[in-house]
Amino acid sequence: MDPEVWSIGDLARATGTKVETIRFYEKSGLLPAPPRTARNYRAYSAEHLGRLSFIRRARDLGFSMEQVATLLALADRKDQSCEAVDIVARAHLAEIDRKLRDLRALRKELATMIANCDHGTIADCRIIEALAPRG
Amino acid sequence: MDPEVWSIGDLARATGTKVETIRFYEKSGLLPAPPRTARNYRAYSAEHLGRLSFIRRARDLGFSMEQVATLLALADRKDQSCEAVDIVARAHLAEIDRKLRDLRALRKELATMIANCDHGTIADCRIIEALAPRG
DNA sequence: CATGCACCCTGTAGCCACTACAGGGTCAAG
DNA sequence: CTTGACCCTGTAGTGGCTACAGGGTGCATG
Numbered sequence: 001m002d003p004e005v006w007s008i009g010d011l012a013r014a015t016g017t018k019v020e021t022i023r024f025y026e027k028s029g030l031l032p033a034p035p036r037t038a039r040n041y042r043a044y045s046a047e048h049l050g051r052l053s054f055i056r057r058a059r060d061l062g063f064s065m066e067q068v069a070t071l072l073a074l075a076d077r078k079d080q081s082c083e084a085v086d087i088v089a090r091a092h093l094a095e096i097d098r099k100l101r102d103l104r105a106l107r108k109e110l111a112t113m114i115a116n117c118d119h120g121t122i123a124d125c126r127i128i129e130a131l132a133p134r135g
Numbered sequence: 136m137d138p139e140v141w142s143i144g145d146l147a148r149a150t151g152t153k154v155e156t157i158r159f160y161e162k163s164g165l166l167p168a169p170p171r172t173a174r175n176y177r178a179y180s181a182e183h184l185g186r187l188s189f190i191r192r193a194r195d196l197g198f199s200m201e202q203v204a205t206l207l208a209l210a211d212r213k214d215q216s217c218e219a220v221d222i223v224a225r226a227h228l229a230e231i232d233r234k235l236r237d238l239r240a241l242r243k244e245l246a247t248m249i250a251n252c253d254h255g256t257i258a259d260c261r262i263i264e265a266l267a268p269r270g
Numbered sequence: 271c272a273t274g275c276a277c278c279c280t281g282t283a284g285c286c287a288c289t290a291c292a293g294g295g296t297c298a299a300g
Numbered sequence: 301c302t303t304g305a306c307c308c309t310g311t312a313g314t315g316g317c318t319a320c321a322g323g324g325t326g327c328a329t330g
Contacts, residue, residue: 009306019307020289028287039296041307053268061266062241065287075263082252082260089249089262096242103238106197107231114224117217125217127224128210131196133188144277154278155318163316174325176278200316272330279324288314295308300301 006044015052022052030055030069063092141179150187157187165190165204198227 012019025031031052034044051072058068067088074085116126147154160166166187169179186207193203202223209220251261 007307018289021287023309024288039307041296050268054266057266057268059287061245071263071266074257075267078256078258080257081254082257082262083254085257085260085262086249086252086254089245089252093242093245093249096238096245100235100238100242103197103231103235107228107235110196110224110228110231114221114228117221117224119216119218119221121213122209122215122217122220123213125220127217127220128206131189131192131206132210133185133192142278153318156316158279159317174278176325194316274329275327277325277327280322282319282321284319285317286315290311290313292311293309296306298303298305300303 004045006046006049008042008044011044011049011052014049015056017052017056025052025055028065030065030072061092062096063088067092139180141181141184143177143179146179146184146187149184150191152187152191160187160190163200165200165207196227197231198223202227 006014008019008022011017011022022031026033031048034042034048037043054072054075055068058071059065063071070088071085074080074082074088113127113130116130118124118126122128141149143154143157146152146157157166161168166183169177169183172178189207189210190203193206194200198206205223206220209215209217209223248262248265251265253259253261257263
């Protein structure tokens with residue numbers, strides 16, 4: 001028996017999101033502003049919970065807030081083709097691949113520097129040397 | 136024949152850094168404030184150029200500005216052991232490895248989602264489904 | 271001699287995606 | 301009657317820049 005309304009704290013606990021972050025999503029337009037109680041507390045429905053879970057999952061997968069907004073808008077147009085969704089996802093995948101390539105190249109360079117270090121004085125340090133311009 | 140003094144624009148061109156970024160490094164304490172000309176223009180020496188190159192190279196390798204500051208401070212103590220340098224570099228390597236693991240896991244998940252998408256309507260979209268809570 | 275242009279200066283605000291905190295309120299239990 | 305757990309708004313901070321407003325200097329060209 002889920003409650004029919006949720007406080008912001010309930011949503012936070014249910015989704016592993018900080019309260020401030022939820023308010024931030026609302027201000028950013030990702031999460032619709034819920035109705036308020038007599039005490040001016042936000043009163044969320046199950047729909048809000050679902051939407052916030054969606055946002056969190058997409059963010060965890062590295063989609064930008066802008067991409068999440070796009071995906072959310074698309075998710076609501078149930079009868080349309082999901083090609084646009086595919087495009088967003090593939091663009092994100094390409095971006096991840098680019099980051100992976102960069103990070104691997106960087107790791108290699110750094111590992112080489114570290115491997116060359118023979119723990120003498122700074123004056124002979126291969127790491128510092130590799131960073132300094134021309135030896 | 137290098138000039139003996141360099142304008143901020145010269146340094147920018149020589150290191151591939153934007154002028155604003157150089158000023159930003161100065162304000163952040165990474166690059167020492169150079170003497171000024173009569174017109175209040177920054178007048179850099181070859182030493183500044185070397186230091187900026189070091190900063191850029193370290194930043195390109197993904198070291199944080201704080202780590203760069205540490206490395207710069209260490210680089211000046213030529214007679215000391217380079218153990219501290221090694222520690223900073225290894226910490227950074229570990230961080231890169233963590234990011235690589237995260238990114239690879241994420242890539243896998245995203246690729247699976249995309250592979251499952253059979254380009255029907257949004258209602259049947261596996262990508263949206265994977266993001267939405269409980270199908 | 272005027273004009274345009276490339277450069278330089280300072281200071282502030284913007285980017286992303288939060289996070290933290292100040293300063294205030296309501297409510298229930300001990 | 302005080303303590304603590306919540307909630308509210310609004311602002312400022314993070315990292316690492318980037319951009320722009322609003323001003324100045326100096327050189328070449330018409």
